[in-house]
Amino acid sequence: MQLHTRLCDQFEIEHPILNAPMGGGDAPAELAAAVSEAGGLGLIGGTTGGGAPWLVEQIRRTRQLTDRPFGVGVISHLPSAGELMAVALDEGVRIIAHSFADPTPFVDTAHAAGALVICQVRTVTDARRAARAGVDVVTAQGTEAGGHTGLVSTFPLVPAVVDAVAPIPTIAAGGIADGRGIAAALMLGAEAVWIGTRFIATTESGVSDGYRAHVVAATADDTVLTDVFDIVTGMPWPDGVSGRAVANPFAARWRGREDELREWAKDHRDEYLALGPEREVDERAIWAGEAASLVTGVESAAEVVHRLVTEATQVLGGRPGDLLRGP
Ligand SMILES: Cc1cc2nc3c(=O)[nH]c(=O)nc-3n(C[C@H](O)[C@H](O)[C@H](O)COP(=O)(O)O)c2cc1C
Structure with missing residues (x-):
């Protein structure tokens, strides 16, 4: 048995797990490639002090490390966002993630290049705005998340966003670091998970x-x-x-x-x-x-992806049935 959602088909990946596009070099080529190689979707954190030249180098390095799909995420309220997205599209990247701003100015350009657009949001209002802008996927990020985030928790936010943007698929982010979290997110209606804190403690992340x-x-x-x-x-x-x-x-x-x-x-x-x-x-x-509570050691990104998939499959294969009684 294997976890499978619509997003596996849309992104052409095996497992509905993405690493968060952590900026400042925290999610470099090595992390994105390792996650993609393990069957998830690797995202390079595109916004760093190195600007466009750094991003080009990372995209090319990711391609040397994996033949599988990967994407680039940018912090969209910063002036660099348009240039970084253009560079990623020129380099042939076909999945672009926008975070923290209205994605409207970016969507047509990405679609014209044949790319899918993900937008990370923190409120239902922002989710509706992203849907109106024409994004292909919405990531609902709860306040449990590491890095920059809002005030609404993952549990109430994810199902509300799922309802608000359907049939556009939703990804859940914030506080997910093991198979139980993935299973719960999928039960809330998410079709993939986007994980930062668990992946920052991997050998391939860009931190010290x-x-x-x-x-x-x-x-x-x-x-x-x-x-x-x-x-x-x-x-x-x-x-x-x-x-x-x-x-x-x-x-x-x-x-x-x-x-x-x-x-x-x-x-x-x-x-x-x-x-x-x-x-x-x-x-x-x-x-x-x-989710730092659930991070008890440094592992490789591949170990994390494989373990999370195994755990989530076990939880989903066993627990829902255990909870039901009667005809
Ligand atoms: C070290 C770190 C850096 C991050 N940088 C970014 C970023 O540049 N852009 C972004 O959209 N989100 C960023 N985030 C937030 C993630 O996209 C994501 O929402 C979050 O990590 C999910 O929650 P989790 O940390 O509980 O897995 C960052 C998170 C961390 C932990």
Whole structure:
């Protein structure tokens, strides 16, 4: 028996599992290729300081590592989004994911190039807007998620988005890191899962060993949803979007003092951005979600995909039947 949904056919993949397109180099070619090679859909996190040249290099490297489909995700409210999408389309990428902004300006160009468009949303209103824009797939991201996210939890958000955008397929994101989570997401009506925190703690992610160790050590209650890291870096985000990270001394120092931090950052931003790797886990954002509780070790991305598929298949093969009694 094998898990199978409409999105497996649409993306031409075996398993309905995507790695999140984590920016800043956190989801590079190696991670996307490993997830695709394992039968999922790998997504390169396209938005980094390296811009278009970095993305071209990653796309070409992914192609050297796998013949299977993969995609590119961009942070769509940033000025780089249009250029990064154009570069990905020119390089022949046929799955583009947009996050954090109205996807309307991007959809026609992607479709004209023959690409599918996924849009990640955090509210039903944004899901409806994405559907009106003509996207092919909507990702409903709950507040449990690592990285930038909204305020609605995965459990109420996913079925509401499924209903709002049907027949457009929905992917569930936020708090999913094992087979039980995948089974639950599919029961809520999602047709695939999009996973960040579990994949950040893999050998192929782009983060440091210290970052991975911090995610493995963290539990859900160690994470905080905060604006402090965005204030200090000066990175703009839409209203209603904050970042979930593992709490660290920097977050403890500035949470609740955001106005003071804005002043402090005017003089200290460059110094903060130049902090060396030895200060990373104390001072920088270790983006990770509440699913950190379920991440107990560093594995390869292929091991993660295969284990999740096995677990989800077992859960779906056994539990629903166990729960029913009578004729
Ligand atoms: C380290 C990290 C970086 C992320 N960067 C991005 C990004 O650049 N663009 C994006 O759309 N989402 C980003 N996200 C959010 C993910 O797309 C996704 O919604 C989230 O990881 C799902 O929840 P989970 O972490 O519980 O699996 C990031 C998440 C993490 C953990």
